[in-house]
Amino acid sequence: MVRAKKGSVSISNVDGCLRLRWNYFDELGRQKRFTISAGAVSETNRKAAERLARQIELDIASGNYDYSLKKYKQGLDRPESITVEALFERYINTVIDSDRTSSVDRYKTIRNHFAKFQRSITADGCTEKKAIAFMRYLQNCGQSGETVNMNLTCIRAVWVWAIKKGLVHVNPWLDLKVDVEPREQAKPFTIDEISKILKSFQGGFYESFVRFMLGVGCRIGEAVALDWNAVNDDCSEVFIKQAYNLRSRKIKSTKTGKTRYVPVSSKIQALLQELRKSATSDIVFPSPKGGRIDRANFRKRYWKPTLEKLGIEYRSPYNTRHTRWSHEIASGNLDIATAAQYAGNRPRTMLDRYYGATKRPKLSDFD
Structure with a gap:
């Protein structure tokens, strides 16, 4: 023995x-x-x-x-329970790559919602009933069903990790989700509407910014964050590597965490070449005060009034992205795969979210 x-x-x-x-x-x-x-x-x-x-x-x-x-x-079945705020902080610092600022921001936002929902609530205190109440709270905050489900996915990930670490014992979020209404198909601006919008902004401070958004189809935060070191020497190509977060007012990685090159049209190339000649800072599209453009202020004071004046149905500045890729695909200039690569999305996402029909041809007859 x-x-x-x-x-x-x-x-x-x-x-x-x-x-x-x-x-x-x-x-x-x-x-x-x-x-x-x-x-x-x-x-x-x-x-x-x-x-x-x-x-x-x-x-x-x-x-x-x-x-x-x-x-x-x-003797350890009931260790002292950690608060949800502390749990999220530990998850953020331990699991999430600090370079993925968009992910960090999302988890911090959820953590802040928990603090408003019930301060100092413990992780073990999140029963199934409490979890449902928090889900309703997010909906009452005006979050769409899709956003709520994205947040619930993040919360589930935190709890799965916490259970493995012995911080909590039960995951009350596993089966929670809300019904999501079908996403409306993107409604791109027509060629005539684009012409009117560009003409209205012509000569104004934001003309170049609007032309670039319609011409390149990047996310608004990516255009705001564009620096001259991300534009090649002859301005024929831009390197999309970062975005500006309006909430934190900081530069972060792109939404997907990936970088991409976009070859621009000859008109956008000429536009960038002229801007570079008179540039006084590294920011390609500075605000009137020289900093980063506040897209909320731009939308409220310039974009929305312009569409109202032109009698064009309101669509947010983000619709410039839908517009660019919808027209590129419909015209046959780019296939879905290439458009997705330039847009920084997967082909399926392009079809589901960004591609809106620019024409409505009739179905053909068989005989």
């Missing part, structure tokens, strides 16, 4: 979680490493972990070791 050796239990901090670890022999006499999670780092949980470590060492020394570990886990 193999004689058991006395084990020494160590307590360590692993990603904000207390972990007990020790080496000992299993029931068949084979040396094995054992671990038990003791919950989030806190004074209460640490004291409990220290008591348990002493108990395990005593049992090993006295020959009363519980190979099933049930005896030792029972």
Whole structure:
């Protein structure tokens, strides 16, 4: 019979979680490493972990070791619960790549919603009933069904990670989702509407900005964040590598976290060449005060009044993106795959979200 050796239990901090670890022999006499999670780092949980470590060492020394570990886990079934805000902060700092600022912003926004919903709510306090109430809260905040479901997906990911770390015990978010209304097909501006819009902005401060958005079809934040170091020497190509976040007023990665090159038309090339000659900063499209354009201010004070004056049905500045790619695909100038590459999307996304019919030809007859 193999004689058991006395084990020494160590307590360590692993990603904000207390972990007990020790080496000992299993029931068949084979040396094995054992671990038990003791919950989030806190004074209460640490004291409990220290008591348990002493108990395990005593049992090993006295020959009363519980190979099933049930005896030792029972004392940690209810570690001190972490608050949801702290849980999200730990997830953000531990799991999410800090360079993916769009993801960081989304999780921080969800964390802030929890604080407004119920301050200091604990993760274990999020019962299924409470989770449903929070989902309703997001809807009452004006979030679309699609946005709510995206947020629920993020929350589920946090809870799955937290369960693995021993921070929570149950995931009440697994089956939660809201019904989503069918997305309306994009309604691009017609050639006539584009002509009127460009003519209305002609000579104004934002003429170049509007021409670029309609001409390149990038996201508004990407146009706002464009710097001259992302435009090649002859201005025939732009490198979309970042976006401007209006909420945080900081430069971040693109929505998808990917970069792309876009070869521009000869007119947009000439536009960029003229702008570069008179540039006084690294920002391609500066605001009247020299900083980044505030797209909310642009939409409210310039874009919306212009469409109203022209009698054009209102569509947000983002519709310039729908417009560019819808016309490119409909004209046959670009295939779906190439358009998706330039737009920074997957082909399926292009069809589902951005491609709106610019023509309505009749169906043909068979005879």
